[in-house]
Amino acid sequence: MTDLTRFTIAQAREHLRKKDFTALELTDAYIKAIEGHRDLNAYIVETPDLARERAKESDYRIKTGDAKYLEGIPLGIKDLFCTEGVQTTAGSQILKGFVPQYESTVSQRLRDAGSVMLGKLNLDEFAMGSSNKTSFYGNVKNPWKAKGKNDDLAPGGSSGGSAAAVSAHIAAAATGTDTGGSIRQPAAFCGIVGVKPTYGRCSRWGIVAFASSLDQAGPMTRTVRDAAIMLNAMVGHDPKDSTSSPLPMGDMEAALGKGVKGLKIGIPKEYRPDGLNAEVNALWDKGAAWLKAAGAEVVDISLPHTKYALPTYYIVAPAEASSNLARYDGVRYGLRVPGNSLDEMYAKTRAAGFGAEVKRRILIGTYVLSAGYYDAYYLKAQKVRALIAQDFEQAFQKVDAILTPTAPTAAFGLNDKITDPVAMYLNDVFTVPASLAGIPGSSVPAGLNSDGLPLGLQVLTKRWDEETLFRVSQVLEDAAQFPSLKG
Amino acid sequence: MSYIIKGDTGDWEVVIGLEVHAQVISAAKLFSGASTSFGADPNANVAFVDAAMPGMLPVINETCVEQAVRTGLGLKAKINRRSVFARKNYFYADLPQGYQISQFDQPIVGEGTIVLDMPDGSSRSVGIERLHLEQDAGKSIHDIHPTKSFIDLNRAGVALMEIVSKPDMRSPDEAGAYLKKLRSILRYLGTCDGNMEEGNMRCDANVSVRPVGSNELRTRCEIKNVNSVRFVMQAIEYEAKRHIDVYENGGKIDQETRLYDSAKGETRTMRSKEFAHDYRYFPDPDLLPLEFDEAFVDAIRVKLPELPDEKKDRFMKEYGLSSYDAGVLVAEKENADFFEKVAKLSGDGKLANNWVSNNLFSVLNAKNLTIDQSPISAENLARLIALIKNNTISGRLAKDVFEIMLESGHDPEKIVEERGMKQITDTGAIEKAVDDLLAANPDKVAQIKAGKEALIGWFVGQVMKATQGKANPAMCQELLKKKLAQ
Numbered sequence: 001m002t003d004l005t006r007f008t009i010a011q012a013r014e015h016l017r018k019k020d021f022t023a024l025e026l027t028d029a030y031i032k033a034i035e036g037h038r039d040l041n042a043y044i045v046e047t048p049d050l051a052r053e054r055a056k057e058s059d060y061r062i063k064t065g066d067a068k069y070l071e072g073i074p075l076g077i078k079d080l081f082c083t084e085g086v087q088t089t090a091g092s093q094i095l096k097g098f099v100p101q102y103e104s105t106v107s108q109r110l111r112d113a114g115s116v117m118l119g120k121l122n123l124d125e126f127a128m129g130s131s132n133k134t135s136f137y138g139n140v141k142n143p144w145k146a147k148g149k150n151d152d153l154a155p156g157g158s159s160g161g162s163a164a165a166v167s168a169h170i171a172a173a174a175t176g177t178d179t180g181g182s183i184r185q186p187a188a189f190c191g192i193v194g195v196k197p198t199y200g201r202c203s204r205w206g207i208v209a210f211a212s213s214l215d216q217a218g219p220m221t222r223t224v225r226d227a228a229i230m231l232n233a234m235v236g237h238d239p240k241d242s243t244s245s246p247l248p249m250g251d252m253e254a255a256l257g258k259g260v261k262g263l264k265i266g267i268p269k270e271y272r273p274d275g276l277n278a279e280v281n282a283l284w285d286k287g288a289a290w291l292k293a294a295g296a297e298v299v300d301i302s303l304p305h306t307k308y309a310l311p312t313y314y315i316v317a318p319a320e321a322s323s324n325l326a327r328y329d330g331v332r333y334g335l336r337v338p339g340n341s342l343d344e345m346y347a348k349t350r351a352a353g354f355g356a357e358v359k360r361r362i363l364i365g366t367y368v369l370s371a372g373y374y375d376a377y378y379l380k381a382q383k384v385r386a387l388i389a390q391d392f393e394q395a396f397q398k399v400d401a402i403l404t405p406t407a408p409t410a411a412f413g414l415n416d417k418i419t420d421p422v423a424m425y426l427n428d429v430f431t432v433p434a435s436l437a438g439i440p441g442s443s444v445p446a447g448l449n450s451d452g453l454p455l456g457l458q459v460l461t462k463r464w465d466e467e468t469l470f471r472v473s474q475v476l477e478d479a480a481q482f483p484s485l486k487g
Numbered sequence: 488m489s490y491i492i493k494g495d496t497g498d499w500e501v502v503i504g505l506e507v508h509a510q511v512i513s514a515a516k517l518f519s520g521a522s523t524s525f526g527a528d529p530n531a532n533v534a535f536v537d538a539a540m541p542g543m544l545p546v547i548n549e550t551c552v553e554q555a556v557r558t559g560l561g562l563k564a565k566i567n568r569r570s571v572f573a574r575k576n577y578f579y580a581d582l583p584q585g586y587q588i589s590q591f592d593q594p595i596v597g598e599g600t601i602v603l604d605m606p607d608g609s610s611r612s613v614g615i616e617r618l619h620l621e622q623d624a625g626k627s628i629h630d631i632h633p634t635k636s637f638i639d640l641n642r643a644g645v646a647l648m649e650i651v652s653k654p655d656m657r658s659p660d661e662a663g664a665y666l667k668k669l670r671s672i673l674r675y676l677g678t679c680d681g682n683m684e685e686g687n688m689r690c691d692a693n694v695s696v697r698p699v700g701s702n703e704l705r706t707r708c709e710i711k712n713v714n715s716v717r718f719v720m721q722a723i724e725y726e727a728k729r730h731i732d733v734y735e736n737g738g739k740i741d742q743e744t745r746l747y748d749s750a751k752g753e754t755r756t757m758r759s760k761e762f763a764h765d766y767r768y769f770p771d772p773d774l775l776p777l778e779f780d781e782a783f784v785d786a787i788r789v790k791l792p793e794l795p796d797e798k799k800d801r802f803m804k805e806y807g808l809s810s811y812d813a814g815v816l817v818a819e820k821e822n823a824d825f826f827e828k829v830a831k832l833s834g835d836g837k838l839a840n841n842w843v844s845n846n847l848f849s850v851l852n853a854k855n856l857t858i859d860q861s862p863i864s865a866e867n868l869a870r871l872i873a874l875i876k877n878n879t880i881s882g883r884l885a886k887d888v889f890e891i892m893l894e895s896g897h898d899p900e901k902i903v904e905e906r907g908m909k910q911i912t913d914t915g916a917i918e919k920a921v922d923d924l925l926a927a928n929p930d931k932v933a934q935i936k937a938g939k940e941a942l943i944g945w946f947v948g949q950v951m952k953a954t955q956g957k958a959n960p961a962m963c964q965e966l967l968k969k970k971l972a973q
Contacts, residue, residue: 081542090541095541100540101535205543209542243774323574323586326576327539333541370767371765378769
């Protein structure tokens with residue numbers, strides 16, 4: 001029998017509809033694949049029994065003609081989404097054993113669309129990281145290896161488990177969340193498609209918060225079409241999230257195939273710093289050429305405040321995180337290390353429960369919000385953030401979309417000693433500005449470097465214009481003919 | 488009536504500002520659907536967001552916003568159509584989020600005014616600095632177990648209005664009058680029950696002193712969470728004297744947070760400035776700025792009830808009451824409503840005020856009853872007044888009837904009828920009693936005729952006695968004079 005895990009969502013959906021195989025068979029194929037790829041450490045929790053149960057329900061609905069939009073499609077859920085009755089850890093020891101009594105809005109929507117959850121995917125602790133090395137549950141391995149080498153590579157982060165699982169075909173697709181690049185950068189490292197929609201498209205209700213004004217859920221898939229299908233099911237206004245938008249999105253699948261003829265694509269000069277990796281640079285030029293060949297007009301643009309984006313992000317995100325993570329105090333749920341006083345219990349619990357990177361960001365965030373520093377850091381950062389958003393607004397008066405590399409390099413080695421946290425933060429230099437501006441962005445696998453490792457191109461559009469994002473992304477995908485790990 | 492404290496070095500005055508936390512009347516909490524009902528089992532009224540479960544988000548309760556706007560309008564204050572919720576960060580076991588959602592530099596209500604009615608009939612204006620919405624914390628219980636604390640989150644997330652006055656008060660009496668007036672306004676508006684003992688209205692007092700004649704604002708101390716009007720007044724008095732002592736002994740006052748110990752009648756340090764929290768306020772990214780249009784405010788404005796100041800003016804005008812009497816009546820809306828019903832039904836505002844404010848209130852106070860628990864209904868009290876006005880009973884008899892009404896709650900007409908308490912206006916009956924008395928007391932008759940007219944009063948009293956008080960006293964007097972003149 002053919003390997004059912006090689007089908008995209010679009011293909012599998014068609015086969016299920018035609019009853020070429022059952023949802024249970026599809027799910028079983030994925031469960032078997034997961035078992036065969038435990039070395040990747042992509043899943044923190046596997047839920048095969050639950051998956052089979054839901055697959056059987058899907059088969060019943062397919063049989064009775066009640067199949068829903070994502071009926072029988074096996075998905076991995078990033079372990080930042082609270083899942084009813086299934087442990088949710090955010091990659092942290094402090095939430096080890098925490099089983100929510102509620103389901104996040106996004107995972108509930110996917111469930112309501114008939115999809116099947118295979119398990120909870122590994123991530124950087126509280127989504128803070130670009131390598132998956134900060135997870136308490138061990139790092140995830142990138143399924144890709146450099147040509148002729150056997151060294152383990154980082155999958156990127158924070159949605160590293162999601163990217164690795166989709167790339168290795170141990171999930172048909174996965175949910176990710178993106179705060180400063182956490183969907184797009186791992187998607188680029190693992191050679192898959194990742195979409196961060198406009199801030200406010202997906203409800204944040206039930207997603208463990210990192211930085212509330214930046215966090216946004218999105219799909220991680222093997223194709224642009226699959227991303228459109230997933231996103232269609234994930235978005236929608238949620239009265240339980242005050243920042244969720246009431247604007248309807250429209251059908252992204254229907255936007256595909258419209259091409260880029262007549263669109264203007266901006267190439268921001270600030271994204272081409274001295275010393276940019278030559279292969280990344282070359283791929284970017286190639287991407288621009290593909291779009292031009294498909295009928296788009298490519299123009300140079302400027303986003304003058306780009307260089308301030310990373311420092312701004314590393315003030316705003318830790319500030320919000322320092323407050324968001326105050327609730328992990330050992331009082332009500334998760335880890336508690338007893339102490340002789342309340343303060344001692346707090347100190348011991350948080351010292352034991354949080355990893356080094358999380359502690360670093362809590363300290364930074366606490367510092368920048370402190371009396372005497374607030375104006376110089378947090379307030380200044382908010383003003384710069386507004387300027388960065390304004391850069392994009394002005395650019396989008398001239399162009400319909402912006403094309404950039406997703407990350408400055410391909411996947412790095414898991415054993416590479418990166419001791420300077422700032423060097424790690426530089427991974428997000430191209431993705432962070434869009435997060436600060438709240439605009440949608442995608443990463444499309446566009447080629448391999450000389451080591452045979454995936455490189456991604458990032459597409460950015462204005463707020464609420466996911467349609468253009470998908471049109472451009474699909475043209476890039478068609479031109480790139482990127483090789484899937486399963487051919 | 489300025490309040491001056493005589494010190495060794497001269498006269499001092501006290502400068503007082505009050506921060507009141509008033510629990511908003513609303514079925515659900517400020518950011519969750521959990522109930523605010525009082526007296527539920529511990530942790531029964533807790534939504535996921537109240538317990539700060541991972542990924543839970545706050546959603547503003549529109550009722551609480553309306554209540555804050557309503558209160559702002561009642562305080563004649565500026566309504567800010569755009570305000571911002573901010574996080575006030577600190578750790579405590581009964582603060583699940585690790586921050587309180589409050590408002591910082593952009594509150595929902597700005598400056599306003601409260602007019603105080605002082606006991607001497609004067610009035611004084613106290614400025615309101617701001618009113619903002621915020622979440623209450625839960626409750627820590629430390630006395631159940633020797634080493635453990637228990638947490639009850641029923642109150643966590645309940646909406647509070649923090650109402651901050653300007654430092655405009657100059658005596659404990661003014662502080663007391665401010666709290667009573669604020670409570671009265673809140674109750675009229677239906678935005679807070681204003682029960683300090685139950686904790687749904689709490690007060691922090693900021694106190695400093697300065698030499699009389701000076702305009703400086705010296706270092707203040709904040710006395711936290713005082714739970715009765717009387718204790719607030721006592722705490723201020725103590726704290727002012729403490730400051731003066733310190734200054735007069737060459738010391739200096741440190742800005743700090745203090746607690747009032749009502750058993751010892753003193754304040755003591757709770758948290759000195761070095762240990763003051765840095766709350767790291769910043770706009771809550773989970774909530775959009777709170778914005779509403781003028782129509783939202785207008786819809787609330789048109790439904791505002793008559794407030795104590797307006798009601799007082801109207802009572803003075805409509806019922807001819809004095810400023811003091813009207814002030815007493817309107818302090819509690821229920822009292823004012825009761826009075827007005829009696830006044831309308833009896834058609835006599837002044838008599839209604841006498842019976843309600845003097846007779847009924849003193850009985851209710853003695854029995855520790857509220858007006859809602861009054862054994863005499865407004866309708867029956869109005870009937871009693873009508874009986875006096877149409878001469879069915881005398882004022883003296885009316886007091887007896889009132890006593891019987893207190894006991895029985897019965898209709899005064901029925902009481903008078905059943906007990907034969909009707910005034911005797913039958914001249915024949917009174918005349919007979921007068922004749923009998925005159926005949927029996929020739930000595931006293933002689934004395935009167937000799938000019939000792941005061942004895943007529945003795946005869947009237949005897950006639951009343953003989954008729955069990957039912958004789959019309961005016962009629963007696965008239966008859967006696969006539970007979971004695973013969």
